[in-house]
Amino acid sequence: MNQARSNPLNIALMHGALVLYTLIALFPVFVILINSFKDRRSIFREPLALPDSESFSTIGYETVMRQGDFFLYFQNSMIVTVGSLFFILLFGAMAAYALSEYRFRGNMLMGLYLALGIMIPIRIGTVAILEMMVATGLVNTLWALILVYTAQGLPLAVFILGEFMRQVSDDLKNAGRIDGLSEYTIFFRLVLPLVRPAMATVAVFNMIPIWNDLWFPLILAPAEETKTLTLGSQVFIGQFVTDWNAVLSALSMAILPVLVLYAIFSRQLIRGITSGAVK
Amino acid sequence: MKHARIRWHIVVFLAPAVLVYTAVMIFPLFNTLRLALYTRIEQERVFVGLENFRTLFFDPIWAEQFWNALGNNFWFFLIHMLVQNPIGVALAAILSHPRLRFAALYRSAIFIPTILSFVVVGFAWKLILSPIWGIAPSMMEAVGLGALFRPWLGLEGSALTTLALVSVWQFVGIPMMLIYAALLTIPEEILEAGEVDGVTGMAAFWKIKLPLILPSIGIISILTFVGNFNAFDLIYAAQGALAGPDFSTDILGTFMYRTFFGFQLQLGDPHMGSAIAGAMFAIILVGVCIYLFGIQTRLRRYQL
Numbered sequence: 226m227n228q229a230r231s232n233p234l235n236i237a238l239m240h241g242a243l244v245l246y247t248l249i250a251l252f253p254v255f256v257i258l259i260n261s262f263k264d265r266r267s268i269f270r271e272p273l274a275l276p277d278s279e280s281f282s283t284i285g286y287e288t289v290m291r292q293g294d295f296f297l298y299f300q301n302s303m304i305v306t307v308g309s310l311f312f313i314l315l316f317g318a319m320a321a322y323a324l325s326e327y328r329f330r331g332n333m334l335m336g337l338y339l340a341l342g343i344m345i346p347i348r349i350g351t352v353a354i355l356e357m358m359v360a361t362g363l364v365n366t367l368w369a370l371i372l373v374y375t376a377q378g379l380p381l382a383v384f385i386l387g388e389f390m391r392q393v394s395d396d397l398k399n400a401g402r403i404d405g406l407s408e409y410t411i412f413f414r415l416v417l418p419l420v421r422p423a424m425a426t427v428a429v430f431n432m433i434p435i436w437n438d439l440w441f442p443l444i445l446a447p448a449e450e451t452k453t454l455t456l457g458s459q460v461f462i463g464q465f466v467t468d469w470n471a472v473l474s475a476l477s478m479a480i481l482p483v484l485v486l487y488a489i490f491s492r493q494l495i496r497g498i499t500s501g502a503v504k
Numbered sequence: 505m506k507h508a509r510i511r512w513h514i515v516v517f518l519a520p521a522v523l524v525y526t527a528v529m530i531f532p533l534f535n536t537l538r539l540a541l542y543t544r545i546e547q548e549r550v551f552v553g554l555e556n557f558r559t560l561f562f563d564p565i566w567a568e569q570f571w572n573a574l575g576n577n578f579w580f581f582l583i584h585m586l587v588q589n590p591i592g593v594a595l596a597a598i599l600s601h602p603r604l605r606f607a608a609l610y611r612s613a614i615f616i617p618t619i620l621s622f623v624v625v626g627f628a629w630k631l632i633l634s635p636i637w638g639i640a641p642s643m644m645e646a647v648g649l650g651a652l653f654r655p656w657l658g659l660e661g662s663a664l665t666t667l668a669l670v671s672v673w674q675f676v677g678i679p680m681m682l683i684y685a686a687l688l689t690i691p692e693e694i695l696e697a698g699e700v701d702g703v704t705g706m707a708a709f710w711k712i713k714l715p716l717i718l719p720s721i722g723i724i725s726i727l728t729f730v731g732n733f734n735a736f737d738l739i740y741a742a743q744g745a746l747a748g749p750d751f752s753t754d755i756l757g758t759f760m761y762r763t764f765f766g767f768q769l770q771l772g773d774p775h776m777g778s779a780i781a782g783a784m785f786a787i788i789l790v791g792v793c794i795y796l797f798g799i800q801t802r803l804r805r806y807q808l
Contacts, residue, residue, distance in 0.1 A: 235705075239598045243610045246595060249673070250614045253628045256639060272639050312524070320521035323514050335518065342529055344726075344792050346734040348757075349785045350532035352539055352764060352778045357532060376528035379521050408513040437621035439737040440757075444765075459623045459741060469637075472627065479624050487619050491612050498681040 254480060261285055261473040268469055285470030286478075289461070292471070295478055297450070298457030302482075305367050305453060306435050309374035310428050316375065317382030318390075318424065322412050324383065325390040326398070336387075342380035347373065348440060358445055365448040373441050378431045389423035390416060426497035429490050436483065454479060537785065540778035556779035570780070572751060573759040574787075576664055580755055581732040583668035584675075589724055591672070592679025593717075597709055599680070600687040611684070615677035622674075626741030629670045633657055657742065660752040667753055671738050675731075679724045686720035687713060719803050726795040733788055736761060756784050 259275055260268050267280030274280070289295060324336050347354075354373060355364070363369040393416055401411045417424075442456040452460065458479040465471040487494075543552045560566050595614065599607050617625065632639045633656055641653040656666040690713060698704070698712050736757030739747055745762050747754035762770075764777030 236601075236603060239601060239604060240606075242598060243595070243614075246591075247610055247613045250617050250676075253625075253632055254616065254620070256632060257624075257628050269637065272637060272642075312520075316521040316524060319517040323517035327511065327514050329511070329514055335522070339521070339525060342525060344730060345533070345785070345788065346730060347529050347533075348734050348736075349781045349788075350529065350536045351760075352774050352781060353532035353535035354528065356535075356539075356774070357528075372524065372528050376525050379525050383521060409516075412517070433619050437619075439622055439740065443740075455621045455623055458621075462623070462627055469631075472631070476624055476627055479621060483619050483621070484616075487616065491615070495608075495611065495615070495681065498685060 257473055257476050257480065261470075261477040265470055268473070282470070283474075285468075285472075285474030288465070288468060288471040289474045289478060292465070293457060293461045293475065294449070295454070295457065295475075298452050298454040299482065301367060301451055301457075302436055302454040305370045305374065306432060308367070308371040309378065309435050310431060312371065312375040313378035313382050313431055314424050314428060317379050317427065318386050318417060318420070319412070320379070321383045321386035321390055322416060325387045336383075339380055339383050342377070343384060347377045351440070351444060355444055365446050365451050367446065367451055369445040370441055370451075370453070373445065374431075374435045374438075378427075378435075381430070382427045385427055386420060386423055389420045393419050425493050429494045429497055432486065432490070433483070436486075454482070533785070536778045536781050539775055540782045543775050544773075556775055557782070560776065560779050560783065566776075569751065569754070569759060570783070573754045573756050574783075576753065577733055577735075577755040579664060580668045580671070580735065581729060583665060584672055584728050584732055585725065587669065588672040588676050589679050589721065589728065592676050592724070593683050593721070595676070595680045596683035596687055597713070599684055611681070614680060617674045618677035620674065622737035623741045625670060625674050626738050629673075630657060630742050633666070658749060660749050663743070663749060664753045667739060667742060670742070671735070674738075678727070682720055682724055683717055686717040690716055715804075719800070722795065722799050722803055725799075726792060729791045729795075730788055733784060733791070756780065756787075760784065 256272065260272060262276040262283065263280045264282035264284065267274070267276070267282075271280070276282075320339065324332060324339075358364040358369045363372070397415055398411055401415050406414070436453075437455055438453075439455050439459060442451075442453045443459075446452070447456065458475050461475050462472050465475070540556055541551060541553055542549050543556060544550070560570050598604070599611055601607075631637055635641060635653075635655045641650060644650050644653050654662065656662045694712060694716075695708060698708050703711055733756060735755060739753050739755060739758050740761070743753050745758060745765075745767050747758045747762075760777055760780040763780055764772055764774055766772030
């Protein structure tokens with residue numbers, strides 16, 4: 226290796242820049258988390274100190290537990306996210322298989338039609354979506370959110386899964402056909418297990434935007450029983466804005482599930498982005 | 505050609521996706537554009553053609569809000585292009601250095617803000633920048649800049665820029681990851697050939713790597729454009745639907761929300777809301793077309 230590229234001074238400078246930026250990225254999260262475990266006086270007097278035996282307090286979390294139904298919000302977010310991912314993956318994989326496996330008239334056009342939604346945000350159609358959900362009685366149900374997120378996630382899912390399905394060997398599928406398997410069995414038993422890594426990538430890409438969305442829960446399902454965690458914490462913080470303990474605890478409770486998901490899936494997510502799935 | 509036989513399995517495979525996508529995305533999109541051509545007069549829906557758009561662009565009260573939101577939106581986008589994307593490229597360039605240790609650790613940590621919800625990001629920064637809590641002012645005092653502190657989110661002149669920078673802080677991970685991926689695909693031989701010719705360090709970045717990653721920078725630019733012109737959540741979480749102070753942080757998303765749902769004494773108007781959605785659609789379409797036909801086709805792609 227040439228010397229200019231491994232000069233120790235350069236390496237030190239690079240670490241310096243990265244450490245600085247990492248601190249900037251993590252500082253706000255850190256401040257919120259540590260202060261959520263302190264009593265009100267210490268929050269203001271020593272905002273950057275870690276909680277110690279004197280300043281430790283869970284009063285904020287107690288208020289949140291008493292006043293907000295965070296378990297319900299969390300459950301709603303889980304149902305919406307998992308439900309949407311299920312339909313995105315199932316319907317997306319089926320459509321991707323049809324487009325990549327069979328030649329039929331209109332194949333190209335259908336592919337283009339489904340790809341339109343990759344660039345156009347679904348939010349543009351909000352007025353008519355709300356009107357439709359009101360007309361069908363789906364407003365203030367979790368189904369409204371699941372349908373919207375499924376429609377929003379499908380275009381990219383069909384695109385990515387199609388790219389992967391083209392790589393599944395034809396010999397395998399033809400062997401299945403000779404053995405008399407139906408097209409459905411070939412898809413579910415032979416092809417789906419082989420594209421599992423691509424399905425994981427699609428799932429991870431969709432998971433975080435769905436979990437974090439504020440717009441559609443606010444418009445389609447603002448009722449108390451259908452609030453998602455994102456909307457629930459937004460409303461809670463708006464009401465308790467002067468109760469700093471409660472606000473900081475509510476923020477921490479919104480951060481923690483996402484951090485846990487990220488810890489579990491970060492490798493998949495980063496591999497998905499860097500493997501060029503979105504190029 | 506067997507003409508009559510319909511291969512039903514193709515229909516079964518395609519139907520669910522096409523139905524959901526058409527019913528929940530494409531149909532409402534066009535229906536919204538259609539609704540923009542109507543208005544409500546005494547409980548009756550009346551066709552008025554382009555009247556709503558004329559109101560939006562030229563009526564003194566509406567036009568002032570619309571052009572304000574549009575101008576703010578462009579400023580919001582500009583800050584992202586000038587700050588987010590260069591920082592993302594710089595971080596990616598450092599991270600892709602072959603001799604760097606802990607690269608995966610830095611990468612994961614810097615990506616954390618991107619996974620947080622707008623509600624968390626908006627409130628967290630609101631608290632940190634708040635003069636009441638005093639984290640930002642006391643930290644600035646510690647480095648001798650205490651006199652420069654202002655309640656940035658509360659001042660008309662700086663609130664929008666501050667929120668744009670908060671959004672940059674949140675999303676810098678995305679350009680970083682995409683550029684990092686692009687840099688990894690550059691073959692070692694090309695860089696070594698450059699070294700043989702004496703092109704190393706910064707020169708190697710500007711002369712060899714940057715031209716090779718231009719297509720990725722193009723993709724990031726259009727993703728940023730679409731994301732910014734459809735933004736709403738961060739402004740709503742930090743400043744509320746009124747996008748204060750005095751509408752100085754109002755962008756098209758918050759403007760559409762307010763118009764559609766109403767606020768304070770003004771009643772919601774789905775038809776004007778649709779007209780704003782139509783304007784957003786047109787802007788995004790123009791942006792995507794400029795990218796697809798003006799930029800993407802002209803970028804030189806190198807076979808690696």
